[in-house]
Amino acid sequence: MPLPAPTEDRELLHTRTIECRGYLRADGMWDIDGWMTDIKTYNFPNHDRIEIKAGEPLHGMGLRLTVDDTLTIRDCVAVTDFSPFTLCGNITPNFKALIGLRITQGLTKNVQERLGGTQGCTHLVELIKPIATTAFQTLVGKRMGKLSAALKSGSIKRPPILDTCHAWAQDGDIVKREFPDHYTGG
Numbered sequence: 001m002p003l004p005a006p007t008e009d010r011e012l013l014h015t016r017t018i019e020c021r022g023y024l025r026a027d028g029m030w031d032i033d034g035w036m037t038d039i040k041t042y043n044f045p046n047h048d049r050i051e052i053k054a055g056e057p058l059h060g061m062g063l064r065l066t067v068d069d070t071l072t073i074r075d076c077v078a079v080t081d082f083s084p085f086t087l088c089g090n091i092t093p094n095f096k097a098l099i100g101l102r103i104t105q106g107l108t109k110n111v112q113e114r115l116g117g118t119q120g121c122t123h124l125v126e127l128i129k130p131i132a133t134t135a136f137q138t139l140v141g142k143r144m145g146k147l148s149a150a151l152k153s154g155s156i157k158r159p160p161i162l163d164t165c166h167a168w169a170q171d172g173d174i175v176k177r178e179f180p181d182h183y184t185g186g
Helices: 088-098 107-115 122-153 173-178
Strands: 014-024 030-040 044-046 050-052 057-067 073-082
Touching: 014 122, 030 122, 057 122, 073 088, 088 107, 088 122, 107 122
Parallel strands: none
Antiparallel strands: 014 030, 030 057, 044 050, 057 073
16 A cells, blocks of 8 residues: 655655665575665765765665574675765775674664774664564575474474564464464453
8 A cells, every 4th residue: 555645745855775685595594685775866066976966876885694594694795885975985894793693682782882883884784674674584484494393392482473563462363373372362
């Protein structure tokens, strides 16, 4: 369903596009690529680039996280093709600091500790959240199979997805259907 029609006439000034893709690699690891582009609809002066023309990216930045089956980051590559300042791309090697982190609760806090403030790039750091969601979605089929096996074997007692959103409410219809042993509704 589209958004409702605007109530006032308006002029488009800025578009931010974020695209993320998840890949299974031949070695069994997973690459999650994210790209962010900011585009203005008007020309404006810029000290480092002289002028940024309408339709030309102000920001064009990418991040690839390579993760294993546990969603542990095994490698990271960051690139800056377009930025308002020529020095912006100098920070991309710092994103190797993500190696070893796990895409799980607390990721945002851990990323801020390693790449917050002057240690990172605001835009690349912002890209981590949609990449993390894409990683989860990319691996969900494999992870759900492992989850079912772990529940059956008793190695885990409760599916970690319970109560993470409205759809997975422990007293809701989805949990009743997918994990009836963990359903708490009436």
